[in-house]
Amino acid sequence: MAKIRIYDPALCCPTGVCGPSVDPELTRIATAIFMLEKKGVDIARFNLGTEPQAFIDDQTVNQLLNEKGTDALPAVVVDGKVELIGEYPSNDQLAEWTKVDSSEWTKARTTSKGIELL
Known part of the structure; x- marks a missing residue:
C-alpha cells in the first residue's frame, strides 16, 4: 500500500473545512483522508499555515x-x-x-459534529 502525503496551502484550520462557505473539494478530501486512515492507509495531510516544518523536512516538497x-x-x-x-x-x-475501493469511503458525509458514516 502506498504512503501518501498531501501538502496544502495555508488554510484557516487543519482541514480547511471551516468558515461561512465550505469548499466542497476540501470536504471531499478531508472525508477521504479520514476514511482511508480508518482503513489503515498511511496517509497524512499538512497545512502550510500550521505545519511549515513538514514542508521544510520533505526535500521533494521543499x-x-x-x-x-x-x-x-x-x-x-x-x-x-x-x-x-x-x-x-x-x-x-x-x-x-x-488499493481501497472508493465506495468504502464515499459513503460518509461531513457535518458540524464531524464525519458521519452513512
Whole structure:
C-alpha cells in the first residue's frame, strides 16, 4: 500500500473545512483522508499555515516550493514521488494508490459534529 502525503496551502484550520462557505473539494478530501486512515492507509495531510516544518523536512516538497512557489500547492507525494501539483487527488486516484475501493469511503458525509458514516 502506498504512503501518501498531501501538502496544502495555508488554510484557516487543519482541514480547511471551516468558515461561512465550505469548499466542497476540501470536504471531499478531508472525508477521504479520514476514511482511508480508518482503513489503515498511511496517509497524512499538512497545512502550510500550521505545519511549515513538514514542508521544510520533505526535500521533494521543499524543492518544489523553491521552484514554483505556493502555486504548486496542494501537492501530492506518493511513495516519495510528486504525483500532483496544484490539485487534490480524485477518488479514483486515491483508490488506485491505496488499493481501497472508493465506495468504502464515499459513503460518509461531513457535518458540524464531524464525519458521519452513512
